Amino acid sequence: MLAQATCTEALTWADARQLAYRCATPLPSLSVSLRDAIGRTLTGPVTAHQDLPHYASSAMDGWAVNGTGNSTGPWILAASGMPLAAGQASVIATGGLVPRGATAVLRKESGFVSGDGYLSLGPDSRPGELSPGRHIRPAGEEASAGELLVPAGTVLNPAHIALAAVAGHDHLLVQRKPRVGVVLTGSEVVTSGEPAAGKVRDAFGPQLDAVISQLGGEPAGQLRIGDSYTEWLSALTHVDHGQRPDVTITTGGTGKSGTDHFRDAVAALGGRLLVDGIAMRPGHPAVLAELPDGHFIIGLPGNPLAAMMALMTLGEPLLTALGNRPLRKAGMMTCGADIDPDPGRTRLVPCVVIHHLALPATRTGPGMMRGLAGADGYMAVPPEGVAAGASVAVLPLPWTAGGAAISA
Structure with missing residues (x-):
């Protein structure tokens, strides 16, 4: 549903994350073949159609x-x-x-x-x-006809699929994943080789589809556009193979200069801004909007690290809600260094986890990716900062095995 009012000021990091989760309702179930059901969440129980085995x-x-x-x-x-x-x-x-x-x-x-x-x-x-x-x-040694084999809510693995096949199922009801399209903006962006002065290499195109999958979404294609309002408007109404994505993620254009068209395009389509800026660093100029048809748009800032932190803050909760999953809570860990206050803003700091100690990564400027590349998770440092030895909230990154050490 549409928000009751347009957001006009930056929310706290925690409030923005909660709003992104609460603003969406789960997508309906989908019937898929057994082969396509692996890794999805079962929404209808799997029962035995007949005794297993059905003969001695x-x-x-x-x-x-x-x-x-x-x-x-x-x-x-x-x-x-x-x-x-x-x-x-x-x-x-x-x-x-x-x-x-x-x-x-x-x-x-x-x-x-x-x-x-x-x-x-x-x-x-x-x-x-x-x-x-x-x-x-004997017949019925494994299960009797009508017996529950796999309960709803199970994330299906290959053994579940084999059991469903043996039980006589050809299709299963699973939670539909949100389809997520990506709009990559910027006439200064190049997609290969070393960029010349005034140009920048595309940091988003090669990785966003993978991150979308890791966050529970289903990539629905990428569009690359320049910086004109007309291109923005066309991209936000794009339909691919007759299907419109549930969520569109845009990169860049979320500032408020004359060349930034996110807000004007959303307004022209009759949408409202649910989040317009977040009191956090990096990633402040992040925007979440909803169109009248229930389609969501996430506007990420153009700097790579800022964009990834905004995606974790808005994209992860939104895709989690649409996929009917519980929102992941931050784990509390011991901070391994003093981190200065940043009054009025939450700092999101990529970190590594060593023996349950969260250590801030280096090279974590808004436009840098080196610190994030070696990180296990990110700390949500409150505006008053945190002292070494004190507890700090930490969330794992979706692609890191080391994130398993971060527990709520």
């Missing part, structure tokens, strides 16, 4: 026999798959249907067939080889 089957290669626990044979060999009368046996393979009348399965290693076609116990047979039900997997 052999656990061994050998012979199905109709005999008592004291029987030593010989048994007359009958055609496979036919009902067995007393004193009869038939060849059976692992997983094969146990014929009616069979009381046990004799392992191949424990029997032999004489030249005249009779089956007898072999000298290496074990005690109890022919006890009732021996080496027979």
